Amino acid sequence: MAEVALHNVKKRFDEVDAVRGVSLQIPDKEFVVLVGPSGCGKSTTLRMIAGLEEVTSGDIVIGGDVVNDVPPKDRDIAMVFQNYALYPHMTVFENMSFGLKLRRIPKPEIKARVEKAAKILDITDLLGRRPKQLSGGQRQRVAMGRAIVRNPKVFLFDEPLSNLDAKLRVQMRTEIKRVHQQVKTTTVYVTHDQVEAMTLADRVVVMNDGRIDQVGTPHELYHRPKTRFVAGFIGSPAMNFLPTRIEQNGEGLIVRLSEALAFPIPATHTQRYRASVGKDLVFGLRPEHITEPRGEARDPRCEFTVTLDVVEPMGMETMVFFSVNATEICARVEPSAASGPGQPMRLYANLNHMHLIDPATDLVL
Amino acid sequence: MTAQAIVAGQPRAAAGASLRRSRRWALIASYFFLILFAIFFLTPPYYMIITSLKSDAEVAHLATNPWIISNGVTLEQYRLLFQGTDFLIYFKNTVIVTLCVVAITMVVSVLAAFSLSRMRFWGSGILATGIFLTYLVPDTLLFIPLFQIVRWLGLLNSYWSMVLVYPTLTVPFCTWIMIGYFQSIPKELDEAALIDGAGHLQMLLKIFIPVALPGIIAATIFAFTVSWAAFVYPIAFLFSADQQVLTVGTVTSLIKADVYKWGMLMAGALVAAAPPLIVYAFLMDYYIAGLTAGATKG
Amino acid sequence: MVDLARHYPIGRGEASGQGARAGATLQLWLRRRSTIAVLMCLPLIVIVAGLIVYPALYSIYLSMLNKAQTRFVGLDNFSYLLRRDTFWMVVEQSAIFALSAVFFKALIGLVTAHLVNNLPSKGQRKWRGMLLVPWVIPLALSTLGWWWLFDPTHSAFNWLIQGVGGNDIPWLSNPYWARFSVILVNVWYGAPFFLIMYLAALKSVPEQLYEAAQIDGANAWQRFRHITLPMMRNIIAITVLFSLIVTFANFDIVQIMTAGGPRNMTHVFATYAFLLGIRSGDLPLGAAVSLFMLPILAVSAMFILRGVRKRGREIG
Numbered sequence: 019m020a021e022v023a024l025h026n027v028k029k030r031f032d033e034v035d036a037v038r039g040v041s042l043q044i045p046d047k048e049f050v051v052l053v054g055p056s057g058c059g060k061s062t063t064l065r066m067i068a069g070l071e072e073v074t075s076g077d078i079v080i081g082g083d084v085v086n087d088v089p090p091k092d093r094d095i096a097m098v099f100q101n102y103a104l105y106p107h108m109t110v111f112e113n114m115s116f117g118l119k120l121r122r123i124p125k126p127e128i129k130a131r132v133e134k135a136a137k138i139l140d141i142t143d144l145l146g147r148r149p150k151q152l153s154g155g156q157r158q159r160v161a162m163g164r165a166i167v168r169n170p171k172v173f174l175f176d177e178p179l180s181n182l183d184a185k186l187r188v189q190m191r192t193e194i195k196r197v198h199q200q201v202k203t204t205t206v207y208v209t210h211d212q213v214e215a216m217t218l219a220d221r222v223v224v225m226n227d228g229r230i231d232q233v234g235t236p237h238e239l240y241h242r243p244k245t246r247f248v249a250g251f252i253g254s255p256a257m258n259f260l261p262t263r264i265e266q267n268g269e270g271l272i273v274r275l276s277e278a279l280a281f282p283i284p285a286t287h288t289q290r291y292r293a294s295v296g297k298d299l300v301f302g303l304r305p306e307h308i309t310e311p312r313g314e315a316r317d318p319r320c321e322f323t324v325t326l327d328v329v330e331p332m333g334m335e336t337m338v339f340f341s342v343n344a345t346e347i348c349a350r351v352e353p354s355a356a357s358g359p360g361q362p363m364r365l366y367a368n369l370n371h372m373h374l375i376d377p378a379t380d381l382v383l
Numbered sequence: 384m385t386a387q388a389i390v391a392g393q394p395r396a397a398a399g400a401s402l403r404r405s406r407r408w409a410l411i412a413s414y415f416f417l418i419l420f421a422i423f424f425l426t427p428p429y430y431m432i433i434t435s436l437k438s439d440a441e442v443a444h445l446a447t448n449p450w451i452i453s454n455g456v457t458l459e460q461y462r463l464l465f466q467g468t469d470f471l472i473y474f475k476n477t478v479i480v481t482l483c484v485v486a487i488t489m490v491v492s493v494l495a496a497f498s499l500s501r502m503r504f505w506g507s508g509i510l511a512t513g514i515f516l517t518y519l520v521p522d523t524l525l526f527i528p529l530f531q532i533v534r535w536l537g538l539l540n541s542y543w544s545m546v547l548v549y550p551t552l553t554v555p556f557c558t559w560i561m562i563g564y565f566q567s568i569p570k571e572l573d574e575a576a577l578i579d580g581a582g583h584l585q586m587l588l589k590i591f592i593p594v595a596l597p598g599i600i601a602a603t604i605f606a607f608t609v610s611w612a613a614f615v616y617p618i619a620f621l622f623s624a625d626q627q628v629l630t631v632g633t634v635t636s637l638i639k640a641d642v643y644k645w646g647m648l649m650a651g652a653l654v655a656a657a658p659p660l661i662v663y664a665f666l667m668d669y670y671i672a673g674l675t676a677g678a679t680k681g
Numbered sequence: 682m683v684d685l686a687r688h689y690p691i692g693r694g695e696a697s698g699q700g701a702r703a704g705a706t707l708q709l710w711l712r713r714r715s716t717i718a719v720l721m722c723l724p725l726i727v728i729v730a731g732l733i734v735y736p737a738l739y740s741i742y743l744s745m746l747n748k749a750q751t752r753f754v755g756l757d758n759f760s761y762l763l764r765r766d767t768f769w770m771v772v773e774q775s776a777i778f779a780l781s782a783v784f785f786k787a788l789i790g791l792v793t794a795h796l797v798n799n800l801p802s803k804g805q806r807k808w809r810g811m812l813l814v815p816w817v818i819p820l821a822l823s824t825l826g827w828w829w830l831f832d833p834t835h836s837a838f839n840w841l842i843q844g845v846g847g848n849d850i851p852w853l854s855n856p857y858w859a860r861f862s863v864i865l866v867n868v869w870y871g872a873p874f875f876l877i878m879y880l881a882a883l884k885s886v887p888e889q890l891y892e893a894a895q896i897d898g899a900n901a902w903q904r905f906r907h908i909t910l911p912m913m914r915n916i917i918a919i920t921v922l923f924s925l926i927v928t929f930a931n932f933d934i935v936q937i938m939t940a941g942g943p944r945n946m947t948h949v950f951a952t953y954a955f956l957l958g959i960r961s962g963d964l965p966l967g968a969a970v971s972l973f974m975l976p977i978l979a980v981s982a983m984f985i986l987r988g989v990r991k992r993g994r995e996i997g
Contacts, residue, residue: 070892091898103889107911116907117897168897413799417808420793424815424869430837431826442835449837495725502718510722512986517733519923519982521930523951524975527958527968528736528743551732558725583717612819614933615951619959630821634937645829652822663817667810670817674874675881 020081020171020204021046022067027076029062036062038228039076049198049205053215054225054251060208061176063225067206068174069093081171091120096165097174100181102157104149104164111145114164128167135166138200139193155186159193166201175207179214191217212252216240224248241371246300246380249373255305255337257373258347262301264294264374273301273372276343281320284369290383291374299383302373305337305348310355311366320367329359338363435460435650442646460646461654469624470651473632476542477655480628481610484549488606491554493599496561497587501573511562518555522615525551533620542626548616552609557602560673564598565591601673604666608659629655744968758969767945768953772973774860775949779929782867786928787921789868790875797876798883809880816873824937827866828853831938856946859939863947866934871927875920882916883909919988922981929977950974 022044029037037059044050052060065071067078069090077084085093096117104113111132118128136142139159149157158178165173175194179187195218198205209215215222216236224231224239224247232244243249250256260275264283271288274280283291311321324340336356338349340363349365357363374383433452434442441447441454464470498504499511529548530539538544572594576586592599617631624636633651663670747754762768797808815823830837831852839849852862886909894904932951935941941948941956948956950970958967 068892068896070895090892090895091900095896097893097896099889099893101887101889103887103893105890105893105908105911116894116899120898120903164893164897410799413796417793417796417800417812420789420796421808421811424812424873427823427826427830427869428814428818430830431823434829445835449835449840491724491728494721498718498721502715502721504715504718507718507722510726514725514729515989516982516986517729519926519978519985520733520737521926521951521974521978523930523932523954524740524971524978525733525736527954527964527971528740529732530959531739531743531964532736548732550728554725554728555733608817608819612821614819614821614936615955618936619955630819634821634825643832645832645835648825649829652825656818656822659817659819660814663813667806667813671809671813671877674877 022172023079025077028074030074035228040230046204047202049220051207051215051219052223053209053212058225059228060225064174064176064208068097094171096168096170098161098165098178100177102161106149110147110160114167117168131167135163139163154182173203173205177209243382246375249302253304255348257302257304260301260345262299264291266295281369300375300377305350307368307371308349309366310351316366320369323362323364325362326359329356431649431653434646435653437646439646460650463647464650473627473629477629480542480545483546484610485606487550488553488557489603492557492561496558496565500562500565514555514558526615526619530619540622540626544620549610553606557606560602561598564595568594601669604670605673611659740968743965744972746965748963758966771948771953778949779925782864782928783924785868786871786875789872790879793876794879794883813873815870820870820933824934828938831862853939856943859947863934878920882913886912915988919985922985926978926981
């Protein structure tokens with residue numbers, strides 16, 4: 019059994035509280051991604067799981083055992099570092115077999131394990147080379163191979179793709195997912211890139227300022243963010259935010275974004291927001307939910323016209339930017355429907371996907 | 384599940400708590416051995432200081448503990464040193480020689496290092512390697528032929544002969560240090576300066592040298608300490624007291640009529656050793672950078 | 682690369698009149714970058730050629746003259762030396778001195794470097810500062826201090842030994858103790874250099890390699906053997922070879938403390954050359970002695986150069 023659990027784990031460095039009480043349950047074989055901006059404590063948390071940092075308070079449990087005082091080598095974990103950390107003076111084969119050699123695993127078995135891992139990662143013809151003869155992507159594979167041969171209880175990844183160029187990063191992402199499907203091991207993966215998090219994870223843990231803001235599947239995080247931070251962090255381009263107020267309009271409610279712009283709130287949401295009428299709130303809507311008028315069932319009262327500031331063609335769609343009350347809003351539209359910068363354009367806001375945030379608590383209503 | 388996990392893990396945790404303790408023991412052991420080494424390294428200087436502050440009587444007295452001052456601190460030895468011997472002449476000579484040598488060394492080395500690291504010309508690679516190799520030729524090999532040469536030049540028994548030969552000790556290594564530093568300055572800096580309109584000399588003086596200042600300071604300190612401490616050349620080429628430098632003077636000439644006044648000798652040694660020590664105390668990082676530059680910059 | 686010659690004329694304004702033609706040619710010549718580069722190297726070349734290369738070659742010629750330097754005697758000086766017992770003692774002592782001193786210096790340097798590296802980084806600077814003191818004090822002066830510590834009548838060490846009931850050690854009067862003392866002083870003086878070098882090298886090993894090894898299951902000793910030593914192999918080789926050269930050619934310590942005695946048993950090449958060449962006035966003989974150092978130096982230099990080049994490739 020290789021579940022990982024964190025119980026109110028805290029980490030203090032001199033004066034700074036890097037991790038302020040993180041609790042998490044990771045069932046066996048799950049791929050969990052810790053994601054968040056620089057300094058949110060995700061790497062520190064990972065390193066505490068690895069045993070490379072001491073835990074200030076709280077417990078780390080791996081496979082049912084509390085491992086706070088267990089040295090890394092006895093935790094039965096494997097780690098892939100951002101800078102690969104390959105031993106420069108050893109060949110690829112020696113790099114991968116180093117851990118096994120230390121554990122006195124017999125040579126034939128070492129050979130078998132290394133070759134098997136090499137096959138999974140497609141690095142069999144690199145086994146005789148030294149790290150400095152390899153490209154970045156190859157080195158990353160070797161680092162993963164080193165982790166796989168150990169058959170550990172848990173894989174730990176510390177921002178492994180950050181040093182690769184964009185294209186390679188996309189390729190390696192798929193590699194990692196494929197490897198995880200083949201080698202079914204509990205994985206804790208740290209990254210600052212939310213796209214990586216969404217594509218790789220079974221569940222995503224969004225961290226902010228040393229705490230967990232939300233844990234959930236990518237779908238949950240996307241559609242039902244719990245805090246403003248999560249709402250703004252997940253999704254690319256980021257969600258649009260506007261200060262707003264809810265007004266009563268007969269039976270229904272409307273959300274007022276500016277003097278000229280107000281939309282009716284769909285009936286499905288009215289119940290939830292009725293209590294917040296008149297309060298100062300923040301309105302959130304993703305760019306993909308502001309489009310050119312489309313869909314038969316759309317509410318014509320949600321259509322509006324704006325003057326575009328910037329137009330960015332992306333190939334499959336076009337991003338258009340316009341201002342509401344001096345705040346820049348982004349919308350994703352069909353390329354053929356987009357007009358030009360300085361030109362007016364008719365847009366439609368799909369309020370079924372709207373969010374309202376209480377600015378005092380930063381929680382999503 | 385979690386409650387179970389904690390209970391089941393209990394014995395493991397207790398055994399593992401000694402991990403922190405073993406790390407503490409390792410640290411204590413480190414300090415212990417380091418203190419032993421520190422005693423080894425610092426005993427001679429300590430003893431020199433102690434001796435220099437004792438009276439002659441106490442120095443000569445065999446029964447008392449030589450490691451402490453029992454009969455009162457006295458500056459008598461220092462007074463004798465400055466007033467009764469040629470020590471100050473040696474000091475003056477050494478200062479003159481060192482200043483000249485450092486100046487010569489820095490000018491020669493900076494020019495050469497700049498040229499070798501930045502400008503490509505036929506033989507520059509060979510020359511750079513050659514410089515490194517000449518550093519490996521020891522003074523104890525060269526001092527015999529140089530004796531002859533210095534005699535030809537009529538500089539024997541003059542401290543200007545020191546100014547002539549000391550650069551052999553300093554220039555190669557200083558050049559080597561600075562080639563390393565200069566190479567680490569990105570070429571884009573040069574190019575930006577050129578685009579901004581600087582000439583070659585201006586680039587050197589206004590951009591390069593300020594940026595390379597740490598390396599230059601390190602090289603200067605190296606040249607200073609080597610010149611100050613040189614012993615082979617002065618003992619071979621200088622005979623009379625008025626031309627002698629500190630190292631040789633303190634060690635050989637402070638002995639009058641075969642009587643070793645150890646208190647005064649130690650005082651002399653300390654005062655002579657003071658300038659490099661003071662430079663070291665204030666500029667330790669540059670001092671060390673100079674040392675390590677040679678080998679680690681490769 | 683920007684072609685400086687075209688863009689930035691060095692000359693400060695045109696020379697006028699008749700001198701213009703000659704001046705223009707000079708300026709043109711000066712403009713060529715490689716010329717300037719060579720000019721900048723000229724002082725260095727002059728010093729190296731005149732004060733290092735020429736004397737070194739000259740000493741070969743010198744070693745083949747007679748004492749009065751009136752006639753050419755070929756290899757007579759060398760064969761004379763090779764037949765003298767004293768000379769062979771010098772060879773033996775130089776070898777013992779250099780090899781044992783360098784070994785202990787490297788060992789102490791490696792050990793202390795590790796100890797210092799284990800400390801929290803705030804304290805490291807302080808300790809490093811303290812431990813480097815022997816290297817900073819001019820060798821001749823600290824040797825004087827050691828001489829005083831070894832003084833036959835007043836040795837502070839002997840005072841301690843007597844205090845625990847032992848007998849005086851004849852630090853400088855017994856040949857074998859004298860050899861020990863000389864080596865001891867050299868080790869005392871040179872170990873800090875190794876400490877600094879190895880400390881820098883230890884710090885250049887990326888921390889993540891140790892972390893990866895920890896996770897792979899290596900204990901402290903295994904990490905040292907499989908990570909630290911291989912990564913430091915080159916710098917260890919370079920410092921050892923370098924120190925061999927310097928220690929082999931050492932003069933100060935022996936000259937000051939024993940002047941080669943007792944019974945010529947502590948003489949090294951440098952002091953013996955000094956004795957014969959300067960004190961006794963037989964320069965050619967002294968040159969011959971010095972030249973015996975050359976093969977060792979050359980071989981070591983070759984290995985150092987190879988090591989330095991290899992390290993350059995490893996880093997880049």
